[in-house]
Amino acid sequence: EHILANGWPEDWYQHYLARGHYRFDPCVARCRRASDPFLWSDIPRRDLDNRARTVMDEAIEFGLRQGVCVPVHAPFSPPLVVSASGKTRDLEPGAADVIGLLARHALQSVGRLRSEMRCFKKPVLSQREQEILCWVACGKTAWEISRNMGSRGCAMFHVHIVDRSNRSAYSTYVEQLFRLRHEIYVGERGWSDLERADGREIDAFDTDDAVYLLGLDSEKGVVAGSRLVPSLKPHLLSDVFPQLAPHGVPRAGRIFEWTRIFVVPGLRCPGQPCLAAGIIYCGIVEFCLKTKVSKLSVVCEPYWFDRLARLGWRPQRLGPPILHHGEPIVGLVLDMSPAALARTRQVYAIDRQAGILPVEAVPADRASPANVFDLLSVPHQITILRSRDGEHVLICDGPHSLRLDVVSGSLLKGPVQLAYCLSGFSGVDAKVATLRRFLALERLGRLPSTLFSANRKANRWSMILQAHDGLQAGASQREIATALFGKERVDADWEAGYLRTRIQRLVRSADKMIRGGGYRMLLQ
Known part of the structure; x- marks a missing residue:
């Protein structure tokens, strides 16, 4: 989804994707604010952080010593970049400009090909998707659909509690958990300190005292998970980041530390609450209430404070944030209560039935x-x-x-x-x-x-579908605007560009929803 076309050596391409280098590539970062072609060597190494240097150094190891990046900025499109590279460090004078011209033509050709492919590719619903749509038409919520369809995907899983008493029975799933954590925390998030040659993310706190919450799908196995560690045992806050709690690390029999929550990419919901994450959150609170755990401590990024406050977990800072590998982190303590469980269920629509x-x-x-x-x-x-x-x-x-x-x-x-x-x-x-x-x-x-409470998205969804219907009927963008906003307003505002831009956004959203499969987000 990040790379439109690829001509790199296959081993470097796979490595680049697996490590998530596109997130830290300094060439990509520079293209957001540059307009002219530039050489890789034009980027001063002194301005790069460790992760950006790693990208450049590993490219050299794979034989890519020099390259030219061509930034492309187009209307209604995120910044694009075409990168040409090779083994030599020297380029003839004026070569960068020629490469820039060729790169822009190549990008236009790729865009036309992808557009043509989308035109010929009709959206086809699988039998299972058709079944889900039937339940949606009946008004079933995602939580009810998950029960009716027997936990077969789309955040339809059961949360299992795994501790020392039953870990041997879940050994296969625990092994899958460690490998998924490596893929997500090392591969996606770039936490290179956790990298291991065996592809398993295991730290000093994955002991017999750890409690794992595993979201298990009947076909895929582990699809979500998290970890709890008793605060009276060694844990992340006490042994690695005690400076986050200058007044003392909270430790008691009824306090656990919470770490390593994740959801596999296929169940994530960009831009809206993720049901799979909500199920894990509810499982955490339910476990705490059942086992008389009254509080959780957590080491996290500061933005988690507002997120957990919305869930009713009443976060409290243990001290000021610190920088860790250039990113701020903070220590929090959270309340586990029936009110927190009720609020979490409400936020993730688990109680809409x-x-x-x-x-x-x-x-x-x-x-x-x-x-x-x-x-x-x-x-x-x-x-x-x-x-x-x-x-x-x-x-x-x-x-x-x-x-x-x-x-x-x-x-x-x-x-x-x-x-x-x-x-x-x-x-x-x-x-x-x-x-x-x-x-x-x-x-x-x-x-x-x-x-009824107001649904802020419903009106926009309605206009998106109306815009799509207008296009299918052969209407122009101005005719669609007239149908949506009235002739008087269109005559007054069309030339100013605001309404034209709004209609173009609706048309793009319709294409994404209808042709690109975005409608599936409505099923989650």
């Missing part, structure tokens, strides 16, 4: 027509999925929807009377909110916006 209203349907009593509900009288789109556990009914008026689960009886056999299945205190608020919306629908014939 709480808003589904279970009902029982019985034949209508003709003597009391005021209490009769007829599905055919609802003036909105209705989707019904029948399964072994009853009927799942989704009523949608466009931006808003509500879900009913018919646990007995049927809405498909004519008018019925409904009995609402509400009990207890936990989670009942969300069901009551759904009941209020359903009653409003029955009285008003619509779902009032005042009974």
Whole structure:
């Protein structure tokens, strides 16, 4: 996804990708602010950090001693670079300019070829993706889909607790865990201090005292994980970074240290909360509550403070941050509580099924027509999925929807009377909110916006799909803008460029969602 076309020696190309050198390549960094071609040797080594020097030194080891980089800056595109290299350090005068001209032509050709390939490649849904879409159409959440489909992927896994008592039974998975950690922390993040020749990331704290939380998929094995270490035993904060806690490292029987959380790339969700990570977070809190662990300590980057605060983990700094390999790190202590678990489930939508209203349907009593509900009288789109556990009914008026689960009886056999299945205190608020919306629908014939929280992305998704429909129908960008914003506004603002740019962004987003498979993010 980072390299459009490759002509490097295969061994260097594979090494470059495996080590994640594109993140630290000084040539790439310079191209973001340069416009003219430059030689690799034009970059002063004194200005490079250790990781950037490693990229340049390893390129020489693979026989690439000199090169020319050609920055390319195009409208509505991230910075691009074409790099030509070889074994010699000397170039004839003016050669860089000629290489720059050829490079730009080559990049344009690659762009045309990729565009043509996208045009001929029709998106095809696998049988499993079609099954997921059926559940989505019924209004099922990702958490419910994971249960219905039996943990077969898309963040559909179970969290297993592995400690000294059962580690022998999980030895294969623990070995996979170490190799995945090496791929992620060394290969992706570039933590070269952790590199090992055997491809396993194991440190001094992977002892019998460590507790591993493994996200296990029935087909792929380990897809997510984390580690907890008792604070009374040697751990990262006490033995490596005690300076992060100038007032003393917190140590007690009910305090564990939390490290090494990861999710495999295929389950990550760029730009939105990652369900797989949320499942691991919930597993961590649930383990702590079950084992009477009241606090966790953690060594992390400062940005984790706000992230964990949003989860309700109430982070507290143990001291000021320090620099480690040029990057700031900080020590935190976190509260493990039922409130933290509830908030984490809310953030990652693991408890959205709480808003589904279970009902029982019985034949209508003709003597009391005021209490009769007829599905055919609802003036909105209705989707019904029948399964072994009853009927799942989704009523949608466009931006808003509500879900009913018919646990007995049927809405498909004519008018019925409904009995609402509400009990207890936990989670009942969300069901009551759904009941209020359903009653409003029955009285008003619509779902009032005042009974729903605002979804900031829904309007944009709608415009993206409208822009795509307009393109498919042969409309121009201005015609699409007129349909979305009105002729008066387009006539007034089109020449200024703002609306034109906005339509172009919508068109690109539509292409990414429809052709590039971005729709899959909606399934996670």
